[in-house]
Amino acid sequence: MKAGTPLLPSLQSGGLRSWFFITGRLLAVVLLYVSVGELGIYFGGPESTSAFPPAGIAIGAPLILGYWCWPGVLVGAWIHGWSMGGVDPVYIIAVAVGNTLEGLAGAWLIRRFARGVRFTETPEDIVLFTLLAGVCTPLLSPPFGVPGVHLDSLAFWQHDASTLVVWWLGEVTSIVVLVPAMVLFLCPRALPVPRGGVYECLLLFGMLILISGAVFTTMPPEWAQSYLLPYLCVPFPLWAALRFGPRVTVLATSCQAIIALWATLNGKGIYAGTVPYKALMVYQGFTAVNSVFGLIVASVATERRLSREALKGTSVVLDRMMIQGGRTLPEERSVPPSQGTEPRATANRPGGRTRELSRFMESLENELEQHRQVELALTQMPQRIIEARDGERRRIAQELHDQLGQTLAALKIGLKLNSERSASAGGAAEALRPMELLVNQLIGDVHRLAWELRPPAIDVRGLPDALDAYIRQWASMTGLTVDFHSSLPDGMRLPPEVETAFYRVTQEGLTNVLKHASASRVSVLLDRRDGEVSLIIEDDGRGFEPGGARRPAGPGGGMGLAGIQERASAAGGSFQIESAPSSGTTLFVRIPLSPEPSISSSI
Incomplete structure (x- = not known):
């Protein structure tokens, strides 16, 4: 139901x-x-x-x-x-x-x-x-x-x-x-105001009762064709439908039905001489057809009247907009005031009115087209911002790997050589050892930062392998148990913006679990079904009320749930969160795939 x-x-x-x-x-x-x-x-x-x-x-x-x-x-x-x-x-x-x-x-x-x-x-x-x-x-x-x-x-x-x-x-x-x-x-x-007045309505029902009573309550003369007499009642629902609308039409057909029912059940009128069951069948068929016929005519008439009133209202609005815009009709400007002609009279000429309305509608369509272009640009702006941000991250990661990483590697080698050469000196070697450890830590931090900015596994092996590598590393660092499963076929590549969106959502989702959930187990599922790819992150933590979840991210807080929503929307997808206190939290991100994703061999 x-x-x-x-x-x-x-x-x-x-x-x-x-x-x-x-x-x-x-x-x-x-x-x-x-x-x-x-x-x-x-x-x-x-x-x-x-x-x-x-x-x-x-x-x-x-x-x-x-x-x-x-x-x-x-x-x-x-x-x-x-x-x-x-x-x-x-x-x-x-x-x-x-x-x-x-x-x-x-x-x-x-x-x-x-x-x-x-x-x-x-x-x-x-x-x-x-x-x-x-x-x-x-x-x-x-x-x-x-x-x-x-x-x-x-x-x-x-x-x-x-x-x-x-x-x-x-x-x-x-x-x-x-x-x-x-x-x-x-x-x-809301129904349109009836065309007919009170006196016309009284005339309608007076004639309806008179004709219906004559047809159904009196015996017709021998020369009358009795099977044609019910057609005398048909014009009244039509009259009510065209002049008064559906409500009066229903009253008219109901009035006819009551008169015909009373007469038929009491053996009066045109159906009195037939078998009772046949009389009831004829009465019922006539009443049903008459009611449906009146309703259909009333609906058509009401629809046409509403359309006509809407067109009148549109014309009034256009006139007001033209007046407020300071426009005048060509005929108004062409008639000199000395001729004593009313400007509005010439403005009402069909030809001038049509031309002016055409020009006004053309300018209105141009303005609407400009508004549509602005709305389209605003719609595409979040995606362009995210693409620009991802491109900048890719460039920074490459610079960290190629420039700073190489420099630190050279520094490490130099420190190691100096340490070996000064081994005989004793004290100098021990002094260089902490510096070598510090350089090793710095190299590891640079590689990790470059990997988080743009993991090479996405470009080389695809999203499932990149997520698997990140989740394994995250689990080893945090000590939490993480189950990851992907149903994407081997070698399947998604559009770059979709892969990046899912990867960043996974990063932020796991970060939120670590910061807020107090969970012991996390499940991550990447699934493709019914033309869309979905990412589900579920934990067994303390949960929360979803209504208060979308708070601004603080320093170090990442993009938060609002950022996940932004990522999903920019990729053309949707974001949903389900949670309750002491019941864990589940994040759903679904992104539709319009073109068929490509399947390439893994490198």
Whole structure:
């Protein structure tokens, strides 16, 4: 089910107020469900519930309130079944369970495929709502409902599939009539102001009631073609859709459905002379098609009106921008004031307006293009800074190795020779020994610094070998146990910026473990999967609250977690951290690979 719509509500933060709020809504669902069911019984007796059952309430409530309101649907269905009398309680429960499952399934389908409570906005979503929620979900309820309601006479078997079809069509009619009405009137939504006024609306409903009453409650004359009479009711949903919008359209179709239902169930009107089951089928089919037709026309008309209003608003904004920019139309400058012509009148000429708007839009597009270029440059700046920094580190490492390293090596050799030559002197040799040890330490520090600035293993053997060598050295220096595993194929080379990013992230991650984690064991995993390479660093240390982790790095503190985030973002990847006090810390760095990485032989 969709995230944010649990089967049970959370009451931890609201206390008593939340209990009252939730209980009130559940009672409202129960009352609405029972009221619709009792209305059908009032119109035509207990058997009329199959003509217009409360299935629309069972779907509309979870759709609007959330799946947690299913107890209200279940209780309402049980009360409605119990009020009919003469039915085994076991089958009442079966019917209630079937109706509840139907409501949850219909609400989930609408949320998943038809944009939820916004399905009335486009014809495509209305069609999906009709097919999925209106046609498919009622199939869940009749297998439970038909044997339960007609158990005594076994009507399901005596009438073959007619009872099942009537029950199914009744559910379809209830869904396509009630669910849009609930959504449009209970969910806040900005709709355009209706074109028609109050008097036109009263005229619409007066004629609708008059014509619908004449069609469905009176017997037509013998010369009338009765099968054509329902078409007299079609213009009213069309009128409501084009002039008043979807809300009035739903009211109009609902009004027609109530009049037709009462007349059909009481043996009146054009369907009175047919078999009862056939009369119900014809009524249900007419009502469902009429409701869906009105919704589709209303959505198209509303969409066009909203687009027209948006275009008007855009034109007003452009006019204001042109005035604020000090621009004048060509026609304004060309007409002398002495002629007494209103400048604004000439400015409204279609040709001049179109040319001026074209020039203004062209200049606006140029400005937008400049903004896009600046944004692109700002986006690429972190990557360029990191590349420049890595290049400078590479140059410094090379200088340390080639210049200072060679000089120190020569100094070491000279000290050693002088030490050997002055061995006979005794005291001089002992005096040179500490200097030789100091030079050895200095040479080791220079080599280590050059290796950390740009390890040669990355350029020669690739990222996995470079990480393995660094982790081994780090483990030997710190005494911590480090497990390293790489699933990259042998000889696989990643883009240089990706290899550098992963190497630096590993350095900083292990440094953070040593400084802050108090861990005894660390695991490092380099993995490639689904077109991306991921680096995972996990320790068993004391952990922390991730919300307070991104603090500025102090002296000697390295780039910190913010630097890891910067490295990952510059390489086009993502950074995630999971931690909790006394539960260790895990770092995730994922970088996608757009081109296929190359596989070369290792040197």
